[in-house]
Amino acid sequence: MSEAKVKQEGGEAAEIENRVIELCQQFPHGITDQVIQNEMPHIEAKQRAMCINRLLATGQLDLLRSGAGLLYRLKDPQTAGKMKGSDNQEKLVYQIIEDADNKGIWSRDIRYKSNLPLTEINKILKNLESKKLIKAVKSVAASKKKVYMLYNLQPDRSVTGGAWYSDQDFESEFVEVLNQQCFKFLQTKAEAARDSKQNPMIQRNSSFASSHEVWKYICELGISKVELSMEDIETILNTLIYDGKVEMTIIAAKEGTVGSVDGQMKLYRGVNPITQPAGLVRTPCGLCPVFDDCHEGGEISPSNCIYMTDWLDF
Amino acid sequence: MSAVESKLCSLLLQEHYGEIVDRVGTFLIRTGNQPLRVIANETGTSLDQVKKALCVLIQHNLVTYQLNKRGFVEYKAHVDRFLRILRYPRYIYTAKTLYGDTGELIVEELLLNGKMTLSAAVKKVADRLTETMEDSKSMEYSEVSATFTHLADTHFVQRCPTVQEKDATEGRPPLAPTLQMNEKEMYIVPKLNMTGRGKRRRSSDDDDGGSQAKRPKKEAEDSQDDGVYWQVNTERFHQHFRDQAIISAVSNKMDQTSSEIVRTMLRMSEVTTSSSAAYTQPLSSNEIFRSLPTGYNISKQVLDQYLTLLADDPLEYVGRSGDSGGGMFVINLHKAVASLATATLESLVQERFGSRCARIFRLLLRKRHLEQKQVEDFAMVPAKEAKEMLYKMLSQNLVSLQEIPKTPDHAPSRTFYLYTVNTLPCARMLLQRCYKTVANLIERRQYDTKENKRLLEKSQRIEAIIASMQATGAEEGQLQEIEEMITAPERQQLESLKRNVNKLDASEIQVDETIFILESYINSTKTKAG
Numbered sequence: 001m002s003e004a005k006v007k008q009e010g011g012e013a014a015e016i017e018n019r020v021i022e023l024c025q026q027f028p029h030g031i032t033d034q035v036i037q038n039e040m041p042h043i044e045a046k047q048r049a050m051c052i053n054r055l056l057a058t059g060q061l062d063l064l065r066s067g068a069g070l071l072y073r074l075k076d077p078q079t080a081g082k083m084k085g086s087d088n089q090e091k092l093v094y095q096i097i098e099d100a101d102n103k104g105i106w107s108r109d110i111r112y113k114s115n116l117p118l119t120e121i122n123k124i125l126k127n128l129e130s131k132k133l134i135k136a137v138k139s140v141a142a143s144k145k146k147v148y149m150l151y152n153l154q155p156d157r158s159v160t161g162g163a164w165y166s167d168q169d170f171e172s173e174f175v176e177v178l179n180q181q182c183f184k185f186l187q188t189k190a191e192a193a194r195d196s197k198q199n200p201m202i203q204r205n206s207s208f209a210s211s212h213e214v215w216k217y218i219c220e221l222g223i224s225k226v227e228l229s230m231e232d233i234e235t236i237l238n239t240l241i242y243d244g245k246v247e248m249t250i251i252a253a254k255e256g257t258v259g260s261v262d263g264q265m266k267l268y269r270g271v272n273p274i275t276q277p278a279g280l281v282r283t284p285c286g287l288c289p290v291f292d293d294c295h296e297g298g299e300i301s302p303s304n305c306i307y308m309t310d311w312l313d314f
Numbered sequence: 315m316s317a318v319e320s321k322l323c324s325l326l327l328q329e330h331y332g333e334i335v336d337r338v339g340t341f342l343i344r345t346g347n348q349p350l351r352v353i354a355n356e357t358g359t360s361l362d363q364v365k366k367a368l369c370v371l372i373q374h375n376l377v378t379y380q381l382n383k384r385g386f387v388e389y390k391a392h393v394d395r396f397l398r399i400l401r402y403p404r405y406i407y408t409a410k411t412l413y414g415d416t417g418e419l420i421v422e423e424l425l426l427n428g429k430m431t432l433s434a435a436v437k438k439v440a441d442r443l444t445e446t447m448e449d450s451k452s453m454e455y456s457e458v459s460a461t462f463t464h465l466a467d468t469h470f471v472q473r474c475p476t477v478q479e480k481d482a483t484e485g486r487p488p489l490a491p492t493l494q495m496n497e498k499e500m501y502i503v504p505k506l507n508m509t510g511r512g513k514r515r516r517s518s519d520d521d522d523g524g525s526q527a528k529r530p531k532k533e534a535e536d537s538q539d540d541g542v543y544w545q546v547n548t549e550r551f552h553q554h555f556r557d558q559a560i561i562s563a564v565s566n567k568m569d570q571t572s573s574e575i576v577r578t579m580l581r582m583s584e585v586t587t588s589s590s591a592a593y594t595q596p597l598s599s600n601e602i603f604r605s606l607p608t609g610y611n612i613s614k615q616v617l618d619q620y621l622t623l624l625a626d627d628p629l630e631y632v633g634r635s636g637d638s639g640g641g642m643f644v645i646n647l648h649k650a651v652a653s654l655a656t657a658t659l660e661s662l663v664q665e666r667f668g669s670r671c672a673r674i675f676r677l678l679l680r681k682r683h684l685e686q687k688q689v690e691d692f693a694m695v696p697a698k699e700a701k702e703m704l705y706k707m708l709s710q711n712l713v714s715l716q717e718i719p720k721t722p723d724h725a726p727s728r729t730f731y732l733y734t735v736n737t738l739p740c741a742r743m744l745l746q747r748c749y750k751t752v753a754n755l756i757e758r759r760q761y762d763t764k765e766n767k768r769l770l771e772k773s774q775r776i777e778a779i780i781a782s783m784q785a786t787g788a789e790e791g792q793l794q795e796i797e798e799m800i801t802a803p804e805r806q807q808l809e810s811l812k813r814n815v816n817k818l819d820a821s822e823i824q825v826d827e828t829i830f831i832l833e834s835y836i837n838s839t840k841t842k843a844g
Contacts, residue, residue, distance in 0.1 A: 170696040179694075194569070201619045239694045242677040243669065244660065247628050274563040274629070278658040278831075279824030280744070281665040285751035286825075294754065302754040303761040312814045 016043060016051045021060065021074065030064060030073035089116060093124045097134050097148050102156045104137055104147030140165050163224075163232050177223060178236045183245055185209065185217050186270035208249070208267040211237060212258055237268050247271050284311045318746050320344060322753040323396040329756065330399055331370055334359060338367040342377060342391035349388045374428035375545060379490055387490045398548055400752060400826045405551050409470065416453075416461040419443065421470070421546060429474050429543040433506060436462060440511065452511040463503045469550045469585065472500050474543040504539045553589040556834055557581075560631060560650045563657075567629060571612065575620055576632065578605050579645055590841045592648040598639030629653065648838045655741050655835035658828055662744060663712060670695055671703045675735065678713060683732040704733055712740055738839055745832045752825050759818040766811050773800055773808055 023031055023039060036048060052072065055061040064071040096113050097105055107125065111118050125148060128134045136146045137155050147159060164171055186209055193207035215233040218224065240246035249267050253260035280286040284307040285294075294300045302308060320343045328336040337357050342348060345356070354364045368389060371377035376395050382388045402425050410418035419439040424430055430438075436458045443453040465471045475493035557580040565573030582605050583594035599621055603614050612620075621643055624632035631650045636642035656679065664672035673693050678684060681692070690700040707713045718730040763770070776799055783793060800808070 164694065172694075172696050172699075175694045199616055199619060200571070200623055204623055235694065238692065239673060242673045242680065242693060244672075244676055272566050273657070274567045275654065275657045275661065276566075277665060278661045278828045279821070279826070280658075280748050280751060280828040281662055282824055283751055283755065283821045285754050286662065286747070287666050291747065291750070294750075296757050302757040305754075305758070308754075308758055312817060 013047070013051055013054070016040065016047065017055055020051065020055065020072070024061070024072060024074035028074070030062075030071035032069055032071055034069075036072075089114075089120065090124050090127065092116075093121060094128060094133065097128075098150055100147075100149060102149055102153045102159075104139070104149040104155065104159055106145055106147055110148070140170070163226050163228055174224075175236065175239070178218065178233075179239055179243075181218060181221065181223065182214055182233070182236055183240055183243075183270065185214055186240075186246055186268055190270040204269075207269045209269065211266045211268065214268065234266065237266075240268075244273060245270060284308050316746055316749070318750045318753065319393060319397070322749045322756075323393060325753055325756045326396060326399045329760075331367075331374075334363050335367045335370050338364055339371060339376065339391060339396070342389060343393060343396070347380075347382070347388040347390045349382070349386050353389070381490050385489070395548075397749075397829075400822065401548075401551075401830070403823055404555070404826065405546060405548070408551060408554060409465070412468075412470075413461050413464060415443065416458055417465060420458070420462055420465060424471060424544060424546045429545050431541075431543055432459065432462060432503065432539050435544065444511065455510050459503075459506065466501045466503045466544075469501055469547055470554075471544050472547040472550075473502075474545050476541060476543075504542055506539055549589050552830070552834070553584070555830055556589075556647070556651065557584075559654055559831065560645070560647075563650070563654060564624075564629075564631060568624070568627065571610070572620055572624055574607070574610055575602065575617065575624065576645065578602055578607070579632075579643065581605070583645075587647075590837070592646070592838075592841075593633075593635075594645045594647065596635045596642040596644050599641045599643065600639055602643070651831070651834045651838050652737070654831050656737060658831050659712075659737065659740055659744065663707070667703065667706060670699065671707060674700065674703055675707065675712065678733055678735045679737070683716065683734045685730060685732060689733060708733075711743060714739075738836070741832050741835055745829060745836065748825050748829045748832065752822055752829075755818050755822050755825070759815055762811060762814055762818075766807065769804060769808060770811075772804075776800060 019040065020036060023036065027035070033048075036052075040048070052061065056063055060074070062073045064073055092114050093110060093116070096110050107118070107121060110116075110125075111121055114121065116124075125134070125136075129136065132151050134148050135151050136148055137159055139145050139147050139159050149155065164175055189209050190207040193203050196203060196206065198206075211230055211234050214237060215228070215230045218228065218233060237246060237248070241248055246268050250264050251267060252263060253265035255263055257265065278286075284305070285291060288294065288305075288307060290300050294302065294305070296302060320340065323343055324336055324340040327339045331339075337359060338353055341353060341357050348356075350361070350364060350368070353359075353368075354361045357364070359367075368377060371389075371391075372379065375392075377389050377391050379387050379389050405425065406418055406422050409421035413420075416439060419442055420435055423435050423438050427435075436455055440453040440455050440458045443458070444451075447453065462471070473495075475495040477491045477493060557577075560580065561573050561577045564576045579594065579597055579602060582597055582601065587594045599614075599618055602621070603617050606612070606617070618640070621632070621641065625634045625643065631645060631653075633644050633646050634641060635644045660672055660676060660679075663675045670693070674689055674695065677689065677693050681688075684692070686701065686704060689695075689704065690697050693700065695703070704713065708715060713733050713735050716732040716734055717724070718732060719725070720728040720730070776796060779796055780793055783796070
């Protein structure tokens with residue numbers, strides 16, 4: 001009799017477990033205790049708790065904390081497979097790294113979150129790395145800082161620095177070349193417009209190039225090994241604006257026009273500087289590094305200035 | 315008033331007016347307004363010399379006098395006018411380009427003498443022009459005075475303030491005469507019927523004694539315009555310089571035709587707009603079209619297009635102020651001057667720290683406040699270099715750092731550090747640098763000349779001997795012999811000295827152009843505030 005009861009209980013428990021898993025499959029984001037309660041009103045709280053505990057223990061469910069309370073979520077069967085043979089600590093660390101997504105997480109932050117000793121964490125990380133579950137990525141923000149993320153993730157731009165970095169080194173030469181090429185493109189365009197001898201309105205309008213045109217030009221040149229996006233080209237064009245060589249206007253464009261974003265199109269054109277180098281910087285004093293120490297009768301003075309002598313002999 | 319400025323003033327005074335004037339002038343600059351006795355005592359100069367020095371300074375408008383509240387006369391130095399001495403070559407050159415040789419000489423004479431009557435200036439200029447002409451020709455007085463009238467009409471020269479007529483009823487004469495400017499008459503040339511021609515000094519060599527005796531008599535009869543003295547109107551020249559700078563900026567940025575339109579607009583509003591105004595008078599496109607120089611045959615339609623382009627340009631020199639009369643346009647003078655000054659600052663950064671730094675500097679000018687990280691990202695400069703550049707500019711006070719703490723304890727980890735560029739302080743700092751640069755150039759020039767003093771004197775002596783021998787009709791061989799007294803290396807040294815001095819002189823004038831732009835900018839911000 002009592003045996004039958006146990007059996008019944010066992011069958012019942014398995015049934016509840018299945019139903020909970022079904023529920024979780026319905027809501028991949030997770031379900032609260034309330035949902036289970038509504039779904040199975042006839043089951044006692046004690047039984048429900050027992051069943052969930054068993055699911056958690058076998059690693060089929062995840063317990064998450066959210067603003068509303070506790071959330072149950074189905075564990076990825078793959079992960080569950082991967083994590084086979086791992087202990088709880090390892091699972092915990094893996095979870096923390098997983099939460100960090102493609103931004104990655106620093107080992108010290110893992111320590112804060114997991115409350116495990118650093119040596120332990122290092123061991124776990126090494127372990128996970130050898131299993132190819134996670135990988136270490138060097139951040140561009142701080143060259144000595146390693147961040148960890150799941151093995152299959154593409155690191156975020158903020159970590160790798162986007163197209164401008166290779167192995168966390170800023171490729172300033174690459175940027176410089178692109179900068180010059182873009183300027184050359186715009187300059188030729190502006191010159192062609194100036195030589196066209198048409199009326200001034202047309203002259204100006206034809207000197208503009210949209211960022212899409214510049215992007216196409218750069219892509220066709222094939223100077224870049226990596227795929228550059230239009231935003232990348234726009235950042236390059238922006239540096240040209242700060243160089244004072246280019247100006248930009250934004251015009252409204254019809255939706256769907258090539259190179260327009262949100263009904264706007266950015267147009268760039270090469271411009272000439274408004275002044276020659278100032279008179280001051282054409283003298284040696286304008287550039288002198290020891291200008292403030294220069295006094296007549298002193299160690300450094302206009303009379304014995306070597307810069308001045310070189311300049312006069314030039 | 316900085317030490318650099320007073321140093322420069324002192325050098326300028328010494329070069330142009332000599333030791334004693336320099337002593338008096340520098341003393342006035344250092345100590346402010348002072349009465350005569352104090353000047354004499356403190357400078358250790360005799361009263362007579364001080365008086366003479368003050369006369370020179372007053373004649374050249376460098377010093378003015380005023381009545382102190384306690385009832386004595388004190389003298390006041392005008393530093394800005396001292397520094398104008400640097401700009402004299404540019405005034406003269408401008409007069410030459412606008413009004414030819416005659417204009418050049420008129421302005422030169424006025425600057426040399428400070429104040430002059432019309433008749434004296436005309437006579438002097440006519441004489442000088444005649445001297446350079448071929449033997450049979452001479453310069454008409456009327457021609458010179460016509461040019462003078464032109465200069466007055468365009469406000470390049472103006473009348474000096476005159477002594478106020480005093481009522482005879484008051485017993486004691488006032489301590490200091492008060493000067494008064496009659497606004498209406500400022501640019502009116504008195505009617506003079508000057509006839510005659512320029513005299514040649516060389517021609518009157520034979521009756522030298524006779525002509526000298528005659529001269530005072532003649533001057534007495536010519537003094538129809540006695541008491542009406544003229545001086546150079548520096549403000550007007552400055553306005554012209556500013557306009558030129560704006561025009562050249564437009565022509566660099568856009569094209570020749572646009573700059574011609576801006577020139578026309580500026581010329582139309584030249585006399586109607588005061589030199590410190592922020593905007594020119596609004597001009598309609600029809601008016602501009604009518605005033606375009608005749609050589610420029612562009613249609614009204616094209617002009618309108620150009621005006622629209624100018625108004626749309628990010629430079630914002632030309633603004634549209636209304637739609638009546640085919641569109642009203644103004645030139646934003648303050649904005650133009652400010653952008654010229656900024657360009658000067660950028661050029662300094664570019665030359666001193668390289669183009670990457672200039673990029674960061676421009677970036678900060680555009681975006682106002684940025685964190686270090688943002689600077690790196692926008693300028694696409696590696697973090698390490700960007701840091702170095704920012705710190706370098708910070709140490710030179712070209713950029714400044716603004717702390718914004720998140721918490722009241724100013725903990726560095728919880729504080730924003732924002733870099734920014736303050737244009738006005740930068741311009742002031744640069745201006746001081748310019749002053750010191752000019753002073754350095756002058757000092758170097760004086761040093762070089764002093765070093766080669768012996769050589770210079772020798773060459774002068776030899777030139778004098780050659781000239782006198784030529785006059786007496788010496789033989790070719792004799793002349794050559796004397797010429798050979800200067801050896802080849804010496805000649806070379808003289809050549810290089812001449813080149814150096816020319817280069818230094820030219821640089822002084824170039825730096826003064828920078829000074830002018832910066833001063834205009836600083837002054838324009840002053841008037842905006844006031």
